[in-house]
Amino acid sequence: MTTRKDERSDGVSRRAFLAGASVAGVALTGADSAEAQSAAEPAAGAASPSGAQLAREHGAIEYTAQERERYFVDDPGSDLMVDLIKSLDIDYVTMNAGSSFRGLHESILNYGGNKKPEIITCVHEEQSVAMAHGYAKVAGKPIVVACHGTVGIQHAAMAVYNAWVDRVPMVIVAGNYLDGDERRVLEWIHAAQDCIQPIRDYIKWDDAPTSLQSFNESLVRAHKIATTVPMGPVAIVADSTVQEAPAGAARNALPRPSHTRPPRGDDAALAEAARLLVAAESPVIVADRVAHDQAGVDLLVELAETLQAPVVSRRGRMNFPNSHYLNGGATSQADVILGLELSDTWGLVSTVPDRVTREAVRIAKPGVKLVTIGTGDLFLKSNYQNFQRYYGVDLAIAGDAQASLPALIDAVRKAQPRSAHAALQARGERLRKAHAQRREDAQRAMRYGWDASPISTARLSAEIWNAVRGHDWALVSEPLFPSLHEIWEIDKHYQYIGGSGGAGMGYGAPAAVGAALAHREARRLVVNVQKDGDLMYCPGALWTAVHHDIPLLSVMHNNRAYHQELMHVQRMAARRRRGVDGSARIGTTLEDPFIDYATLAKGMGMWSAGPIEDPAKLAPVLREAVAVVASGKPAFVDVVCQPR
């Protein structure tokens, strides 16, 4: 790749040579082709004159090679970047426009036709990243997030952390001005020696290539790394000079994308795990970020049924149908626990209650055997640690859990004696009854506070469920109250995508819009149970949903507070024996005045209703909102709810 500076120092540059050659071509063939096009076009009344007409009227404009080099760029490097992005099967680029990637932006529009990838306009980089996060969990593949390398990366940081903890792939392309010799005035404050530094602790890989060929290879490598388990965000710097200068010889060497298949656990280790599970009296499976797709769910069902073992999902992903009789239960009585794709194992056996004295409490049975299968040990970083204390597990198997399940199921079948059949059946029957009892208890519990105002969260769960259950629906948020998981029947992989990962505020609304974008082609009824405090971080995501016609039903769980923090401050007050009678509301509540979220959504062009305080009015409003979403538009319902 030849930079602008190289060209200047060369005297007669390759760029000037190419430009001169193509000028001659344009002078000869451009007019001909324009004329031909003009002749083919019907008379258009007052339509703009064609290039040929202008040339006849005003005389042909010709540029010298030097002038052409001064005014125009043929075959810009960013066109090639678009070719590469297309080759990676990337459908969208989320972005808040920035001058440091203006070359790429223009190439997506006018070279790529704004199709695969299509630009999704965002109003904040945190939104761009969170949208990519939600999208990837539904689509099973990453998209590109384009942002300024400096101010954009800093805006994006929180959302990148969420994606890192949640093991979600995305490719961040950060514009930068690496060559100080070429920077204009504002570009100096939007340039950095190392613009990825703020997020390096929580991405898998980054690079700052200084040539187009190097960028191409780094982009393809980045995509490969991001989508290799354990997945995660990656970032590549797109230097503005590289974007805007001609591609030149780099076009002849487009790197071929390749994908890394997930690793499978060692056969001998899986056989040992199978022996432990088969010999157990009360085996329990704990699953977190296991199922990449429906096949993963089906495999986990097969394993659970083969073992007649309950599955406790930590809800990092949709791993197991909650209507299945083996769903749920407790780990406290397990004699063998199989942990699948857990970021933490210590938490399976112990916990630290929120008390003055922070003493660990054992929650597992003494002598419990712990077997883990996962990729968490294969890639770690130091500064941010999303695991708890160290626990020496009995058998730790490195490998992607979903990829390892077929071999584990086979090993379990081989290890099971025929004589175990009756015992397995009896265990299954006990678990079936316990599951039915839990569902019945949940239905009964829902009745308490049914007619309350603020509206109970159980009623909110039940009313939304009634409104969507007849449709092909998908939930794209993680509500803060348990009733939804107890009342809804979440059976398909795409019906649930887990939470933010890092519990960073501002994930909810944009991630839901990103997920809804991924669901759009399948025309599913996508539901976002939106937290009020969370919405205020990135409310602009609502505008993006309207602007891009992304159907999404957002129902606000509006408890008018940062309620988790309210409870924390109340706990501190009680502990210190002062101010338990209301002072905790200061700094934790969203009141005086209440925020009118329906008006906020309406101001962004979205159909909206609320605030709904009367529970009797909820069902008809939800029906109306569902009809709006079914017509292909987003809708928003603000519901004043109880805290949890």
Next chain:
Amino acid sequence: MERSRISRVAHRARSRLGALALVSAVPLVAITLASAAPVAADRELFVRYGCYQCHGYEGQGGEALRIAPSPYPFEAFAAKVRKPANEMPAYAPEVLSDAELQALYRYVRAIPEPPADLPLR
């Protein structure tokens, strides 16, 4: 500015506590047997002292367990508030008087059983 707001909250709290002093005169036996509709002042106390935060406005449960209609006798209820065994913060007599505790119990006891069948479609 924040300090002055805290003062206002504290002042309001003291005023309400004055009103609640009357409640403390109610004999315990009358409280435990009461089954009338919830009293607004009792509910206000339940909210002001943050019980709703984990147990819901109707004591229906949420972050913490359901506490209404209360299955506990007053002594058990009081023990759970004063010396909770779980993660619930302990409410000491200095910040929640016995009379207030009784008022909270009265509120919880007065919440009626919900209908057996819900009007779900």
